[in-house]
Amino acid sequence: MFKKVCIIGCGLIGSSLARAIKKNRLADKIVSSNRSEKLNKKVIELKIVDESDSDTKKIAKMSDLVVIATPLSSYEDVILKIKDSLKSGAILTDVGSVKENVINLVEKNIPKNVSWIPSHPIAGTEESGPESGFSELFKNRWCILTPSKKAKEKDIKLLKTFWEKLGSKVDIMKAKQHDYILSVTSHLPHLIAYNIVKTSLDIQDKKKSSIVKYSAGGLRDFTRIAASNPIMWRDIFIQNKKNTSELIDKFIKSLEDLKKAIESEDGKKLEKIFINTKKIRKDIIEAGQDVKKPDFGRK
């Protein structure tokens, strides 16, 4: 499919992508660039890529597909490094979770004849680093493309096919719409998970062992989400701050409403709310986005 693919940043997502490309034979050569020389050595050792070097400019040269898989805050740095070595006719993409800001940042810096088509594979685990990656990560998961205005139609089509060959289902939408939807389905839930763990950490100084011990009652499931990559999430919240901030306000308003109902012992209102929230679970299972099997009782 491609002669040379260059992945910038071999973390969980970057290394999974390299593994998936190799497994599905979608490139003759896969190279990567990491700031840390230790990481460059490791990805060669693990046979994830054929070549890896901290000199991003040099290693990106002659690539047909370049994938930025670093935290959002380093995009500017990355793009300034590679802009002069991007091959004419190449496709440039990324795997970031926020689109609107970076789409403009990159667009104004790259040569005309490069198709800049941001990707967002909605996949991941709470683990980080190349050792945690695996080739099946993208299978049956959604991948959203938010092509820049100047991206060529044929390249959009090619990148769509590329993700489909890795097992993903692909949707194409505007960056603004992407950022809004993801703020609801992903960014707010993560922020809330961080916050609930933070709240209990503030308390736990007194009761640490008890809180860890009895965490299976619900808190445990939040700590899993709140163990996701700190740098990645720091960048996501800042890059999508308008949507995030508006949603926090809505969330707090709704929580204050629940608090009032509890304090006034308004059982009817609480029951109605909880019956409603139960329904969406059925929709999610029917949409194939989760399995019915309960895992709340897992060890």
Add this chain to the structure above:
Amino acid sequence: MFKKVCIIGCGLIGSSLARAIKKNRLADKIVSSNRSEKLNKKVIELKIVDESDSDTKKIAKMSDLVVIATPLSSYEDVILKIKDSLKSGAILTDVGSVKENVINLVEKNIPKNVSWIPSHPIAGTEESGPESGFSELFKNRWCILTPSKKAKEKDIKLLKTFWEKLGSKVDIMKAKQHDYILSVTSHLPHLIAYNIVKTSLDIQDKKKSSIVKYSAGGLRDFTRIAASNPIMWRDIFIQNKKNTSELIDKFIKSLEDLKKAIESEDGKKLEKIFINTKKIRKDIIEAGQDVKKPDFGRK
């Protein structure tokens, strides 16, 4: 261990308990009482109990162990029904998630020679009803006992052994302490899960299909928790309203703090918080309260 055990309310927990007692041969006879005749028939059909009847007073007679496994709001009704048929020397327990209120309510209504020892098995799934129960539900899970003042030492010991034979680890503590710890580890997390799903439901009228479609980015994991039994949780929040209410305030204060950091793009602060919340996950895994295997990437 017991001649006759009576379970009042054969839902997920009650029916799991009956199954576990049967499997471990801890009673010669297991009976149950449910308000719905349909349910009484069903539990006989499913061979979960030997006898089942809506006449709670009649069926509780001569039981050595009586377990209240109904929602907290029906305890008063249940206790008024059974108080005159409780056998002298019997043990009375429950499986409820809040203790301080009910301990007093029950204590003042029962005969002297009955040991009232509330239990809280920290186990459950998001499913409800007797079909969802299974005998292994209590295995490797904590069960907290909060004995009333008048409970006999030998009965506390016997009930502890009973739960241990079902596979549980048992802790004994004061009702007040139980309610505080559980408000942090279980009640607040559930309320927050309900609230995040509620917040996204309020939005979804416009974007329903997108929100369900991309829910695997984080929201999905909350909908699982927010699909738990609405009646049970309505009662828990109301019964533990003082602790819940105080925790909501702490949670909102902490969230507003996060919001400020995001709006002022205070990356250092966010990073520090997220690194901290990541640490508690390690403690939980080391305490055997969850497994390390990531499941965020599950289908």
